[in-house]
Amino acid sequence: MAPLLQLPFFFFFFVFFFSFSLLTDGDNTSHVEQAGNFHIYYGQSFKVIKNALDGQSYLLLQNSSRAATRSRYCTGRIKSFVIPLSNFSIDTTTVPGLLGSLKAITSESMSSECLLKTYMGGEIEIVNKSETNQLATQFTAHFIGEKRQSRACNFVTFEPSEENTPLQRTEWIKYLGTFLNVEARANQVFQAVKENYGCLIKAAANTSATSFKPVVAWVGCNEGMWSFSHDTYKSQYVVDAGGENLEDSLEANAYNMSIPQDLDDFRALLCTLDVVIDETYASDPSEYTLSTFMQNVNISDNDCFSFLTNRSLWRYDKRVHNTTLDWFDGAISQPQLVLADLIEAFFPTGNYTTTYLRNIAKGEGITDIAPERCGRSSDTAMDPTIVPCNTIS
Structure with a gap:
């Protein structure tokens, strides 16, 4: 069966779920309740997201920690990021946007009124999806939605559509929130x-x-x-x-x-x-x-x-x-x-x-x-x- 779109456009609504200025007090950790394809683990100054879809472990180091300035990991199974992300881009054909330091998308194909408004206001730029080097060097993280080993050290796989139930798919908001230290907000929304x-x-x-x-x-x-x-x-x-x-x-x-x-x-x-x-x-x-x-x-x-x-x-x-x-x-x-x-x-x-x-x-x-x-x-x-x-x- 042919899908209604040749390329899916996931979760742009989440762009405006997250707001640093409106965060409420609450648990600053997220626990996966239903989703089956990722897990989150917490340390004193780090987090680890294990993604079952690409086999990657994403090591998230708090920008206030010593390890954030000394350690960088980019192996076949481990990638590290300093959080909260200072800037990032998204593949608009496959993955969601995030509020805050989102700087670029790869297509004008959007289905969120407020994301369209932000883009038309010049706050977000369009980056050619094929420009892998630019995506790899210009942005702290680039979110993609393809189940494959990411080519660049800053590529992050995001694929909620692989989950089996509506709420499992929705819980990937916690996955996103972890990269921006907005777990309290993500928990509240979910x-x-x-x-x-x-x-x-x-x-x-x-x-x-x-x-x-x-x-x-x-x-x-x-x-x-x-x-x-x-x-x-x-x-x-x-x-x-x-x-x-x-x-x-x-x-x-x-x-x-x-x-x-x-x-x-x-x-x-x-x-x-x-x-x-x-x-x-x-x-x-x-x-x-x-x-x-x-x-x-x-x-x-x-x-x-x-x-x-x-x-x-x-x-x-x-x-x-x-x-x-x-x-x-x-x-x-x-x-x-x-x-x-x-x-x-x-x-x-x-x-x-x-x-x-x-x-x-x-x-x-x-x-x-x-x-x-x-x-x-x-x-x-x-x-x-x-x-x-x-x-x-």
Whole structure:
């Protein structure tokens, strides 16, 4: 299945979670509760992040320690950094930004209003991704999102999308906070998100207990081939929102719409679904409508398809800047908003406005992300959006 974007854009929302001026008192250490791909260890004047994705140990030395001025490590398995980072850059096609000493990004593809505002204000520069020497020498750290041995001593692998559940992916905020000595803030944000997410799960369970659980599938088309998504975190979202995933055993790997039997088999499965989330890539999301889906599936009526007759056909490209979707950014850092969207999709009340999902069966369009929509200064921390549980049940 082709993703909605050829290159993902992770966690720019975290850019404004962190603010040195607004840090509150609290524990200055972070403990990994759910994420499975990194761990953090603390010493008197150092920290160590062990990243299971690239096999690296990142030794973080406090700038006030003697070791910070005397020791530098850059081996196949160990890299050292002086913290808090004095400046850094990020690969905008794969990893998040951070507030404070962020100085450069590698692309104009952004899905955060406030990051766009900061960039357009001249506070951040664009650096060519291929200029490895510049990235290696000009910045204290350069965050990337590729699972490989980093070429330069200052490259740091960051890949929250490899986690299996929504909250595991979100907990990588602690990974980032450790490099800037803002663990208290990172802990605060993650705890708020986790508690709201748990509250919404309970609300969904109460709602689903009084009705049949809707059968849900994430589907997408790539060059005439339809397939079902098997991403673990998406299946977890469905369960947490009170729905039921289509059994994997019922699905083939792909269905070629030019082969009559494949087309018939795919339509047969679609007929069993109550909710469909269409992930098909669109170069212009605003142009992807219900008629686009009907053409891709080669159907002209709704008789067999309850998700069409009940108008429950969704896409996760509602928030977009040009072709950059916030699904690969803010939706990772704020899973409670995705969960609230799905609950409204599964058990519609009409009282909740979705953030990331749009219902193309009802003709819903996109929401353009623009810098003028940012109403804060860049040195003001953004708090996660908390969804009152009674609004979605």
